[in-house]
Amino acid sequence: MKMIRAIVRPDKTEEVVDSLAEAGYVALTKMDVIGRGKQKGIQVDKIYYDELPKTMILLVAEDDATPQIVDLINESAFTGSFGDGKIFISPVDEAYTVRTRSSEL
Numbered sequence: 001m002k003m004i005r006a007i008v009r010p011d012k013t014e015e016v017v018d019s020l021a022e023a024g025y026v027a028l029t030k031m032d033v034i035g036r037g038k039q040k041g042i043q044v045d046k047i048y049y050d051e052l053p054k055t056m057i058l059l060v061a062e063d064d065a066t067p068q069i070v071d072l073i074n075e076s077a078f079t080g081s082f083g084d085g086k087i088f089i090s091p092v093d094e095a096y097t098v099r100t101r102s103s104e105l
Contacts, residue, residue, distance in 0.1 A: 008085040028059040
């Protein structure tokens with residue numbers, strides 16, 4: 001299994017979540033985060049914004065579903081501008097359901 005962490009623009013969050021849900025990926029976590037990318041922030045007129053608000057979407061999926069999920073996120077979060085976001089994928093070694101105390105893998 002894989003943990004997929006997608007950091008996207010806040011105004012694209014619902015579009016990403018909806019596209020995932022339509023494809024059957026409804027279990028996820030959303031968090032409001034603040035950060036910056038390689039550009040180290042942005043400048044609008046004379047105001048410099050060092051860090052920008054983003055949304056992090058986390059979900060765990062089977063290995064073979066990961067490419068489809070990445071494609072869905074890329075398509076629905078895309079604007080073509082700096083700051084569209086990043087997707088990070090990590091292996092998941094173990095997962096447990098607290099209620100049932102059982103392993104998910």
